[in-house]
Amino acid sequence: MIEKIHLSILREIARGGSLTAAAGSLNLTQSALSHTMKKLERQCNINLWLKDGRNIRLTEAGSYLLEQANRLLPQFERIDDTLRQFADNEKGSLGVGMECHPCYQWLLKVVQPFLAQSPGVDIDVKQRFQFGGMAALFNYDIDLLITPDPINKESIVFEPVFPYELVLVVSQHSKLNGLSQITPAQLSDQVLLTYPVETARLDIFQQFLLPAQCMPKLHKTLEATDIILQMVAANRGVAAMPKWLALEYANSLPIHLIRLGNSGIHKHIYVGYRKQEKLNKHIQTFITLAKSSGAALPAEV
Amino acid sequence: MIEKIHLSILREIARGGSLTAAAGSLNLTQSALSHTMKKLERQCNINLWLKDGRNIRLTEAGSYLLEQANRLLPQFERIDDTLRQFADNEKGSLGVGMECHPCYQWLLKVVQPFLAQSPGVDIDVKQRFQFGGMAALFNYDIDLLITPDPINKESIVFEPVFPYELVLVVSQHSKLNGLSQITPAQLSDQVLLTYPVETARLDIFQQFLLPAQCMPKLHKTLEATDIILQMVAANRGVAAMPKWLALEYANSLPIHLIRLGNSGIHKHIYVGYRKQEKLNKHIQTFITLAKSSGAALPAEV
DNA sequence: TCTCATGTATGAGAATTATTCATTTATAAA
DNA sequence: TTTATAAATGAATAATTCTCATACATGAGA
Numbered sequence: 001m002i003e004k005i006h007l008s009i010l011r012e013i014a015r016g017g018s019l020t021a022a023a024g025s026l027n028l029t030q031s032a033l034s035h036t037m038k039k040l041e042r043q044c045n046i047n048l049w050l051k052d053g054r055n056i057r058l059t060e061a062g063s064y065l066l067e068q069a070n071r072l073l074p075q076f077e078r079i080d081d082t083l084r085q086f087a088d089n090e091k092g093s094l095g096v097g098m099e100c101h102p103c104y105q106w107l108l109k110v111v112q113p114f115l116a117q118s119p120g121v122d123i124d125v126k127q128r129f130q131f132g133g134m135a136a137l138f139n140y141d142i143d144l145l146i147t148p149d150p151i152n153k154e155s156i157v158f159e160p161v162f163p164y165e166l167v168l169v170v171s172q173h174s175k176l177n178g179l180s181q182i183t184p185a186q187l188s189d190q191v192l193l194t195y196p197v198e199t200a201r202l203d204i205f206q207q208f209l210l211p212a213q214c215m216p217k218l219h220k221t222l223e224a225t226d227i228i229l230q231m232v233a234a235n236r237g238v239a240a241m242p243k244w245l246a247l248e249y250a251n252s253l254p255i256h257l258i259r260l261g262n263s264g265i266h267k268h269i270y271v272g273y274r275k276q277e278k279l280n281k282h283i284q285t286f287i288t289l290a291k292s293s294g295a296a297l298p299a300e301v
Numbered sequence: 302m303i304e305k306i307h308l309s310i311l312r313e314i315a316r317g318g319s320l321t322a323a324a325g326s327l328n329l330t331q332s333a334l335s336h337t338m339k340k341l342e343r344q345c346n347i348n349l350w351l352k353d354g355r356n357i358r359l360t361e362a363g364s365y366l367l368e369q370a371n372r373l374l375p376q377f378e379r380i381d382d383t384l385r386q387f388a389d390n391e392k393g394s395l396g397v398g399m400e401c402h403p404c405y406q407w408l409l410k411v412v413q414p415f416l417a418q419s420p421g422v423d424i425d426v427k428q429r430f431q432f433g434g435m436a437a438l439f440n441y442d443i444d445l446l447i448t449p450d451p452i453n454k455e456s457i458v459f460e461p462v463f464p465y466e467l468v469l470v471v472s473q474h475s476k477l478n479g480l481s482q483i484t485p486a487q488l489s490d491q492v493l494l495t496y497p498v499e500t501a502r503l504d505i506f507q508q509f510l511l512p513a514q515c516m517p518k519l520h521k522t523l524e525a526t527d528i529i530l531q532m533v534a535a536n537r538g539v540a541a542m543p544k545w546l547a548l549e550y551a552n553s554l555p556i557h558l559i560r561l562g563n564s565g566i567h568k569h570i571y572v573g574y575r576k577q578e579k580l581n582k583h584i585q586t587f588i589t590l591a592k593s594s595g596a597a598l599p600a601e602v
Numbered sequence: 603t604c605t606c607a608t609g610t611a612t613g614a615g616a617a618t619t620a621t622t623c624a625t626t627t628a629t630a631a632a
Numbered sequence: 633t634t635t636a637t638a639a640a641t642g643a644a645t646a647a648t649t650c651t652c653a654t655a656c657a658t659g660a661g662a
Binding site: 319320321331332335336339352354355356357 | 608609610611612
Binding site for chain 1: 619620621622623624628629630
């Protein structure tokens with residue numbers, strides 16, 4: 001069976017013109033190469049070269065093998081290089097899972113500096129999970145889970161990345177415009193716009209409406225943050241979202257932000273990862289960037 | 302440095318799901334594989350897999366290497382196959398050189414059965430040589446030389462392949478039509494058509510005209526046999542060529558064949574090859590086919 | 603929670619393979 | 633011829649790979 005060494009020897013013979021020269025560049029003796037190749041010739045029952053005077057003339061089989069050597073050996077060399085990159089932690093990929101709809105825009109602010117800082121590392125973002133984000137993390141479908149709702153589990157670590165306040169966004173043409181805070185009952189005649197996830201995962205329901213046993217007049221769901229805010233601006237409904245996110249649009253759209261209840265709903269974004277990967281350089285880099293990203297977000301109008 | 306064995310082990314792990322299974326299919330022990338891979342991991346300072354319970358979970362570097370294994374190993378297997386074909390003499394190529402213009406049509410009759418008999422062997426025909434056919438044979442530009450004029454040389458063997466008679470071809474409208482033989486002097490008022498090679502290599506000159514110190518009225522050269530014979534048929538000149546070749550056209554063109562001199566000019570086609578390749582199966586196959594091809598040629602009108 | 607079964611890691615010694623050294627053979631050049 | 637250069641080869645040695653025995657880790661089942 002052909003081995004890498006056979007290809008290497010053949011390539012060096014072609015480069016140097018003789019076995020002796022090849023032996024020099026491979027740091028072996030002429031004898032070693034001769035033995036190695038003769039053994040192959042015996043095993044395969046072929047001649048790779050004929051002696052033409054004191055030179056070597058490749059046979060057809062030999063020329064064929066040389067071609068293959070020139071094709072395959074560079075590939076091995078590339079593999080060695082790439083492996084070195086893995087060793088230096090310059091190479092890799094990070095699967096990021098998102099269980100937090102509005103966080104997408106924030107994620108972009110983290111991904112950008114990450115990619116700049118780690119040129120060899122690719123980031124892949126997943127937003128849909130058959131069995132939920134935790135399962136995806138567990139099954140190695142993703143390496144990081146971004147969520148506002150961490151679940152306490154032995155083998156998964158969650159780190160809070162930044163705090164935010166959930167606020168109500170209304171149109172400046174709404175009768176609610178100008179309010180500084182709001183009660184659940186005041187939403188009873190409003191159309192509530194949310195992302196299309198189960199109510200159980202919407203804090204506006206869990207922490208605000210349901211405890212007060214209130215419901216909005218209508219509940220509509222929309223995929224895109226931009227569209228939700230366009231709808232709000234057009235006074236077609238109200239929406240609850242992170243304050244920092246609403247603030248990003250506050251200058252360009254006629255919207256007004258209102259605190260939910262007396263003291264507001266305060267949450268954290270968490271990043272979760274498998275405990276055993278605590279030392280993974282890419283994961284820690286990501287988390288560091290994520291934490292510092294909070295400072296870059298708009299704080300007030 | 303990555304070796305083939307590392308790729309093989311990784312591929313078998315992926316196939317069998319465990320080191321132990323891989324060891325089985327590679328006819329080695331689990332211990333051997335573990336040692337081999339650990340050594341690579343130490344050399345490269347990478348982890349290729351992590352133990353996940355009692356299973357193996359490839360790291361990114363490991364997955365990368367597995368991809369490469371699935372890509373490269375089949376190529377090695379193809380090389381092994383091809384080498385086996387070379388060993389079985391099923392694979393190769395034969396460079397055939399031609400120093401005999403009219404032989405081209407005969408060559409086709411040999412090449413066809415050869416290609417059918419040796420499906421893995423390619424034939425390449427060359428007709429122009431910078432330093433002559435012998436030099437080409439010597440320099441391994443070709444493996445076989447087909448010529449009517451063998452040169453006695455130590456390292457080249459020539460074998461006669463079939464005998465032929467050189468005849469004069471004239472138009473049925475020529476005043477020479479009907480003659481059964483001809484003298485050199487009778488060509489003095491004729492236009493002689495030949496292939497464009499030096500007169501020294503034209504037997505009609507060397508063996509017929511020059512010994513009698515005669516010359517044709519005019520000497521014109523043409524590349525193609527078909528055109529020469531069309532010209533002859535139109536009574537625009539006469540030509541000397543192998544009798545068997547002229548006979549191939551005798552039914553379709555108004556031509557007449559005349560013996561040169563009393564007893565005719567008798568020649569042989571020779572096939573030459575390098576002495577050291579006496580045992581080359583393809584060369585011997587070719588020569589056998591060449592010899593038997595003589596029988597298939599037209600003998601008389 | 604304690605076996606039992608299964609799978610990987612590892613050290614030491616055995617087995618195998620690769621490499622070198624010393625020669626031989628062949629050939630081109632001086 | 634002689635000399636120099638290059639490949640092939642046999643025997644001895646060096647290096648490596650592989651196996652054996654065993655430790656370690658984990659999941660399943662009593």
